[in-house]
Amino acid sequence: MRHQRLMKKFGRSSEHRKMLMKSLVANLIISGSIKTTLPKAKQARKDAEKAVTLAKRGDLAARRLVMSRLAQPKAAAKLFSEIGPAMKDRKGGYTRIVKLGARKGDGAEMCVLQWVVAGEAKASDPAAEQAKEVK
Secondary structure, eight states: OOTTOOSOOTTSOHHHHHHHHHHHHHHHHHHSEEEEEHHHHHHHHHHHHHHHHHHHHOSHHHHHHHHHHOSOHHHHHHIIIIIHHHTTTOOSOOEEEEEEEEOTTTOOEEEEEEEHHHHHHOTTOHHHHHHHHHO
């Protein structure tokens, strides 16, 4: 039984799973949106929203925590300079998941994970355009 288990294992070792989530969140921060499977997006959403909450604090301890949780220093810099200030007025719900349907090869449920505010600002986002075409 999986009572009170907070994280899916994705059939990977713990180190591989941690690096997968670090990479997904860093790529979300850098590019603004990522296309991935639904379970991975749901887990990455949790980590990304915690990182934004830390970025809104903006102090040195928050910067060090984010640097330890992200794979790329460039992503942490963008998080504190652009995304954190853009989300300053929001209480939560910084990301959205747009479902795209099943992947052709293995039938996995695909989706786009994107920032709420950045998604509204970037109307010409290719992943958002693809999500509109599928509907």
